[in-house]
Amino acid sequence: xxxxxxxxxxxxxxxxxxxxxxxxxxxxxxxxxxxxxxxxxxxxxxxxxxxxxxxxxxxxxxxxxxxxxxxxxxxxxxxxxxxxxxxxxxxxxxxxxxxxxxxxxxxxxxxxxxxxxxxxxxxxxxxxxxxxxxxxxxxxxxxxxxxxxxxxxxxxxxxxxxxxxxxxxxxxxxxxxxxxxxxxxxxxxxxxxxxxxxxxxxxxxxxxxxxxxxxxxxxxxxxxxxxxxxxxxxxxxxxxxxxxxxxxxxxxxxxxxxxxxxxxxxxxxxxxxxxxxxxxxxxxxxxxxxxxxxxxxxxxxxxxxxxxxxxxxxxxxxxxxxxxxxxxxxxxxxxxxxxxxxxxxxxxxxxxxxxxxxxxxxxxxxxxxxxxxxxxxxxxxxxxxxxxxxxxxxxxxxxxxxxxxxxxxxxxxxxxxxxxxxxxxxxxxxxxxxxxxxxxxxxxxxxxxxxxxxxxxxxxxxxxxxxxxxxxxxxxxxxxxxxxxxxxxxxxxxxxxxxxxxxxxxxxxxxxxxxxxxxxxxxxxxxxxxxxxxxxxxxxxxxxxxxxxxxxxxxxxxxxxxxxxxxxxxxxxxxxxxxxxxxxxxxxxxxxxxxxxxxxxxxxxxxxxxxxxxxxxxxxxxxxxxxxxxxxxxxxxxxxxxxxxxxxxxxxxxxxxxxxxxxxxxxxxxxxxxxxxxxxxx
Numbered sequence: 217x218x219x220x221x222x223x224x225x226x227x228x229x230x231x232x233x234x235x236x237x238x239x240x241x242x243x244x245x246x247x248x249x250x251x252x253x254x255x256x257x258x259x260x261x262x263x264x265x266x267x268x269x270x271x272x273x274x275x276x277x278x279x280x281x282x283x284x285x286x287x288x289x290x291x292x293x294x295x296x297x298x299x300x301x302x303x304x305x306x307x308x309x310x311x312x313x314x315x316x317x318x319x320x321x322x323x324x325x326x327x328x329x330x331x332x333x334x335x336x337x338x339x340x341x342x343x344x345x346x347x348x349x350x351x352x353x354x355x356x357x358x359x360x361x362x363x364x365x366x367x368x369x370x371x372x373x374x375x376x377x378x379x380x381x382x383x384x385x386x387x388x389x390x391x392x393x394x395x396x397x398x399x400x401x402x403x404x405x406x407x408x409x410x411x412x413x414x415x416x417x418x419x420x421x422x423x424x425x426x427x428x429x430x431x432x433x434x435x436x437x438x439x440x441x442x443x444x445x446x447x448x449x450x451x452x453x454x455x456x457x458x459x460x461x462x463x464x465x466x467x468x469x470x471x472x473x474x475x476x477x478x479x480x481x482x483x484x485x486x487x488x489x490x491x492x493x494x495x496x497x498x499x500x501x502x503x504x505x506x507x508x509x510x511x512x513x514x515x516x517x518x519x520x521x522x523x524x525x526x527x528x529x530x531x532x533x534x535x536x537x538x539x540x541x542x543x544x545x546x547x548x549x550x551x552x553x554x555x556x557x558x559x560x561x562x563x564x565x566x567x568x569x570x571x572x573x574x575x576x577x578x579x580x581x582x583x584x585x586x587x588x589x590x591x592x593x594x595x596x597x598x599x600x601x602x603x604x605x606x607x608x609x610x611x612x613x614x615x616x617x618x619x620x621x622x623x624x625x626x627x628x629x630x631x632x633x634x635x636x637x638x639x640x641x642x643x644x645x646x647x648x649x650x651x652x653x654x655x656x657x658x659x660x661x662x663x664x665x666x667x668x669x670x671x672x673x674x675x676x677x678x679x680x681x682x683x684x685x686x687x688x689x690x691x692x693x694x695x696x697x698x699x700x701x702x703x704x705x706x707x708x709x710x711x712x713x714x715x716x717x718x719x720x721x722x723x724x725x726x727x728x729x730x731x732x733x734x735x736x737x738x739x740x741x742x743x744x745x746x747x748x749x750x751x752x753x754x755x756x757x758x759x760x761x762x763x764x765x766x767x768x769x770x771x772x773x774x775x776x777x778x779x780x781x782x783x784x785x786x787x788x789x790x791x792x793x794x795x796x797x798x799x800x801x802x803x804x805x806x807x808x809x810x811x812x813x814x815x816x817x818x819x820x821x822x823x824x825x826x827x828x829x830x831x832x833x834x835x836x837x838x839x840x841x842x843x844x845x846x847x848x849x850x851x852x853x854x855x856x857x858x859x860x861x862x863x864x865x866x867x868x869x870x871x872x873x874x875x876x877x878x879x880x881x882x883x884x885x886x887x888x889x890x891x892x893x894x895x896x897x898x
Contacts, residue, residue: 255267255268255269255270255728256268256275256277257277258271258273258275258277258354258356259354260275260327260354260356260372260374261273261275261356261360262363262570262606262608262621263363263554263556263570263606264556264568264570264608266619269659269714269716269728269730270619270651270653270659270714271619271651271661272619272621272649272650272651272661272662272663273356273357273358273649273661273663273710274299274300274357274358274712274730274731274732274767274769275354275355275356275357276298276299276300276301276354276355276357276769277352277353277354277355278294278295278298278352278353278354278355279351279352280294280347280348280350280351280352280353281351283810283819283821283849283851283865284297284808284810284821284823284847284849284867286851286863286865286893286895287397287399287849287865287867287891287893288347289309289347289397289399289402289404289406289427289429289891290309290312290347291303291309291312291314291345291347292307292309292312293347293869294347294350294353295314295353295355296825296847297806297808297823297825298353298355298806299767299769299782299784299806300316300317300355300357300767300782300784301314301315301316301355301357301373302314302315302801302878302879303315304320304878304879304880304881305341305481305482305881305883306441306481306482306881306882306883306884306885307432307434307441307883307885307886308432308441308443308477308481308482308883309341309344309445309447309473310340310341310344310445310473310475310477310481310494310496311339311340311341311480311481311482312341313341313342314326314342314373315370315801316355316357316370316371316373317357317358317370317371317734317763317765317767317784317786317801318370318763318765318786318788318799318800318801319369319370319371319763319799320370320798320799321336321342322336322367322669322672322675323367323369323370323669323704324367324368324369324370324371324372324373325360325364325365325367325368325371325372325373326342326343326372326373326374326375327372327373327374327375328343328345328375328377328469328500329375329376329377329467329469329502330374330520330552331500331502331520331522331524331550332367332524332548332550332576333524334367334524334546334548334576334578335498335524335526335546335548336546336672336674337528337544337674338592338674338744339479339480339481339482340481340496340528340544341481343498343526344471344473344496344498344526345375345449345469345471346425346427346447346449346471348395348406348408348423348425348449349377349378349423349425349449349451349469350375350376350377350378351376351377351378351379351382352375352376353373353374353375353376354372354373354374354376355371355372355373355374356371356372356373356374357370357371357767358370358371358663358665358708358710358734359371359645359647359663359665359666359667359706359708359736360372360665360667361625361645361647361665361666361667361668361669362604362606362623362624362625362645362646362647362665362667363570363604363606363623363625363647364625365574365600365602365604365625365627365645366600366602366627366629366643366645366667366668366669366670366703367669367670368667369667369668369669369704369706369736377451377453377467377469378410378412378421378423378451379412379419379421379453380412380413380414380419380420380421380453381414381419383410383412383421383897384412384414389413389414389415390412390413390414390415391411391412391413391897391898392409392410392411392412392897392898393408393409393410393412393895393896393897394407394408394409394410394895394896395407395408395893395894395895395896396893396894397865397891397892397893397894398891398892398893399429399889399890399891400433400889400890400891401432401433401869401886401887401888401889402429402430402431402432402433402443402886402889403429403430403431404427404428404429404430404445405427405428405429406425406426406427406428406893407425407426408423408424408425408426409423409424410422410423410424411423417456417457417458418454418455418456419453419454419455419456419457419465420453420454420455421451421452421453422450422451422452422453423450423451423452424448424449424450425447425448425449425450426446426447426448426449427445427446427447428445428446428447429443429444429445429447430443430444431443431444432886433886433887433888433889434875434883434884434885434886434887435870435873435874435875435876435884435885435886435887435888436873436874436875436887437875438875438884438887441477441484441485441883442476442477442478442485442491443475443476443477443481444475444476444477445473445474445475446473446474446475447471447472447473447475448471448472448473449470449471449472450468450469450470451467451468451469451470452467452468453465453466453467454466454467461507461508461509462505462506462507463504463505463506463507463508464503464504464505465503465504465506466502466503467500467501467502467503467504468499468500468501469498469499469500470498470499470500471496471497471498471499472495472496472497472498473494473495473496473497474493474494474495475493475494476491476492476493476494476533477491477492477494478490478491478492479492479530479532481494482881482882482883483882483883484882484883487535488683488684490532490533490534490535490537491533491534492530492531492532492533493530493531493533494528494529494530494531495527495528495529495530496526496527496528497525497526497527497528497529498524498525498526498527499524499525500522500523500524500525501522501523502520502521502522502523503520503521503522504518504519504520504521505517505518505519505520506518506519513557513558513559513561514557514558515555515557516555516556516557517553517554517555518552518553518554518555519551519552519553520550520551520552520553520554521550521551522548522549522550522551523547523548523549523550524546524547524548524550525545525546525547526545526546526547527543527544527545528543528544528545529541529542529543530542530543537586539585540584540585540586541583541584541585542582542583542584542585542590543581543582543583543584543590544580544581544582544590544593545580545581545582546578546579546580546581547578547579548576548577548578549576549577550574550575550576550577551574551575551576552572552573552574553572553573553574554570554571554572555570555571555572556568556569556570557569557571563612564611564612564613565609565610565611565612566609566610567607567608567609567610568607568608568610569605569606569607569608570604570605570606570607570608571603571604571605571606572603572604573601573602573603574600574601574602574604575599575600575601575602576599576600576601577597577598577599577600578597578598578599578673579596579597580593580594580595580596580597580673580674581593581595582594582595587680589680590680591678591679591680591681591682591695592674592678592679592680592682592695593674593678594633594634594673594674594676594677594678594679594697595633595634596631596632596633596634596673596676596677597631597632597633597673598629598630598631598632598670598673599629599630599631600627600628600629600670601627601628601629602625602626602627602628603625603626604623604624604625604626605623605624605625606621606622606623606624607621607622607623608620608621609621609622615654616652616653616654616655617652617653618650618651618652618653619650619651619653620649620650621647621648621649621650622646622647622648623646623647623648623649624644624645624646624647625644625645626642626643626644626645627642627643627644627645627668627670628641628642629641629642629670631670631673631676631677633673633676633677633697635677635679635697637676637677637697637699638699639671639676639699639701641670641703643668643670643703643705644666644668645665645666645667645668646665646666647663647664647665647666647667648663648664648665649661649662649663649664649665650662650663656716657715657716657717657718658713658714658715658716659713659714659715659730660712660713661711661712661713661714661732662709662710662711662712663708663709663710664707664708664709665707665708666705666706666707666708667705667706667707667708668703668704668705668706669703669704669706669742670703671701671702671703671704671742671755675698675701675742675755676697676698676699676701676755677697677699678695678696678697678753678755679694679695679696679697680694680695681693681694681695682694682695682746682753685748685751690748690749690751691750691751692751693746693748693751693752693753694751694752694753695753695754696752696753696754698754698755698756701742701755701756701757702740702757703740704738704739704740704741704742704757705738705739705740706736706737706738706739706741707736707737707739708734708735708736708737709734709735710732710733710734710735711732711733711734712730712731712732712733713730713731713732714728714729714730714731715728715729715730716728720772721774722774724774724775725772725773725774726772726773726774727770727771727772727773728770728771729768729769729770729771730768730769730770731766731767731768731769732766732767732768733765733766734764734765734766735762735763735764735765736762736763736764737760737761737762738758738760738761738762738763739759739760740757740758740759741757741758741761741797742755742756742757742758743755743756743757743758743797743798744756746836758790758792758797759791759792760790760791760792761788761789761790761791761797762788762789762791763786763787763788763797763799764786764787764788765784765785765786765787765801766784766785767782767783767784767785768782768783768784769781769782769783770782775812776811776812776813776814777809777810777811777812778809778810778812779807779808779809780807780808780809781805781806781807781808782805782806783803783804783805783806784801784803784804785801785802785803785804786799786800786801787800787832788800790834795834795835796832796833796834796837797834798833798834798837798880800830800832800833800879801830801879802827802828802829802830802831802832802842802879803827803828804825804826804827804828805824805825805826805827806823806824806825806826807823807824807825808821808822808823808824809821809822809823810822816852817852817853817854817855818850818851818852818853819850819851820848820849820850820851821848821849821850822846822847822848822849823846823847823848823849824844824845824846824847825844825845826842826843826844827842827843827844827878827879828842829841829842830842830879830880833880837880838880840877840878840879840880840881841876841877843874843876844874845869845870845871845872845874845876845885846870846871846872847867847868847869847870847871848867848868848871849865849866849867849868850865850866850867851863851864851865851866852864860896860897860898861896861897861898862894862895862896863894863895863896863897864892864893864894864895865891865892865893865894865895866891866892867890867891867892868888868889868890868891869886869888869889869891870885870886870887870888870889871888872888873887873888874887875887
């Protein structure tokens with residue numbers, strides 16, 4: 217069965233490359249303006265800058281200011297067309313979670329400016345962030361626990377907020393940016409104002425974002441989703457560099473959402489899921505120190521202390537519990553110390569050692585105005601700490617270049633709840649990866665990694681009433697704590713290749729393609745079992761499971777046209793029972809074709825996402841139909857930047873008003889939506 221999967225890969229590579237080829241006869245003007253295929257840089261895959269093409273991993277970058285992305289109103293919009301990643305649980309912003317290669321929720325490490333995002337809820341999202349404050353998002357796919365610790369089994373999604381340097385022109389020291397937008401599907405009005413400066417060693421930025429939206433219009437034939445949001449977000453950064461090498465930076469990131477929607481934002485409105493007044497407050501503080509001296513190969517330290525406070529308050533305004541107030545709060549206090557040392561620096565052989573220490577503490581509190589403690593939200597605490605070491609070995613020779621990266625991390629964690637349950641365990645996460653470049657335009661790569669994930673506080677210690685039963689038919693359903701829950705352990709093997717081409721179909725065109733096949737053998741994967749007849753909800757370990765998949769993405773450029781496409785697939789099975797797991801991802805194709813109209817200072821593009829039916833599901837899951845959706849986007853930018861520049865973005869999402877659900881989701885996604893955004897920068 218596994219060999220059949222492997223044999224399909226050359227065909228997939230060929231199909232995708234053929235599908236993204238566009239040919240034309242370039243004029244003299246197009247030769248001069250031809251876009252060079254520059255590879256984005258990843259800094260999270262190995263903790264040091266590398267080309268995404270040459271690094272031994274699959275990495276995707278999303279620049280929020282680029283055409284097609286600047287209209288994003290939430291994380292679903294931002295990552296909708298990112299290969300191998302998906303934002304699920306429906307279109308409500310408060311319920312969205314991210315999956316990578318089928319790994320969901322706690323198996324994906326989420327970072328904002330290198331701060332861990334540990335908040336979790338089965339009814340709400342993992343974290344809260346306005347895309348307008350972001351500069352970029354980076355998705356590292358595959359096991360990354362060797363350098364990031366538990367929670368990075370499936371990969372890392374790292375968000376980077378804006379800095380003054382991202383917005384200032386080379387000759388600028390001070391500037392401002394303001395924008396106003398509207399989205400029709402949820403009648404959302406949005407506005408952002410940002411000021412920034414960089415002079416005399418200071419780096420300052422302040423940004424304020426406001427959104428007001430109503431019920432969400434679903435696809436053709438679907439009802440409106442009850443959702444009203446008022447979102448106020450703020451970002452403040454102040455950095456100072458002393459003697460060119462020492463930098464101290466303070467940051468505050470704040471998110472406040474005051475709205476009305478069902479208690480469980482991932483499910484439809486019904487008698488057991490009533491409308492509540494929901495307040496989400498997320499405040500994050502950090503202080504960083506960095507020493508960067510290009511002439512010092514031994515010291516490149518970064519010290520980072522941070523504090524996250526995330527709180528969700530829900531007040532029932534209808535139903536039998538009207539007036540009840542429930543809260544869920546998680547406080548995270550963390551500290552990391554990282555350094556890099558370069559040794560044996562020669563023309564053909566170098567070592568770059570990355571090493572560091574991390575410690576963080578989570579304290580969770582759940583309250584209810586009627587019962588005191590909140591069911592399913594245990595009052596509990598956990599402390600994690602870990603050490604890691606990685607060596608990036610670069611070998612250059614006549615036969616080509618090698619990048620060899622062995623890495624290892626040790627983690628220890630302790631947790632306990634107020635009832636007296638506790639857990640104290642440790643684990644190691646080794647990884648070995650390598651890439652080989654016989655030429656600059658060809659790369660072969662592979663990796664082997666073992667990763668583990670500690671059970672979360674909610675998975676270990678949840679207790680109380682989950683949901684009421686049906687009189688004389690089904691009993692009330694209660695959470696059952698499982699302090700003996702074992703940590704997940706996953707061994708992943710991945711192989712891949714990448715190729716670049718120039719003058720492939722005609723003069724002055726460029727193309728690249730990169731893909732990989734992977735298999736993950738899971739031991740003690742954590743799954744939630746709801747037994748309605750017994751009246752229990754409990755987290756259990758699946759003894760053995762296998763997750764196998766592949767991914768390939770390509771890009772072709774012949775000015776003024778750029779075409780991108782990616783194809784991915786994941787299949788997951790319980791090795792003991794043969795049942796499919798909820799990690800499955802049906803065959804999914806994403807495409808993006810854009811055309812630059814130079815005389816009009818414009819770009820127009822068409823994006824599509826196609827997914828086959830998700831019919832490989834377990835007995836407790838529901839299959840979902842396949843779908844195809846299409847978006848259209850357009851940007852015009854003024855060419856006079858002496859006094860300021862005006863940018864206008866237009867978009868139509870889900871052009872054909874498709875009614876569809878993503879895998880394992882209960883809610884129809886957003887229907888046809890018209891968007892407009894005007895930005896002025898001076």
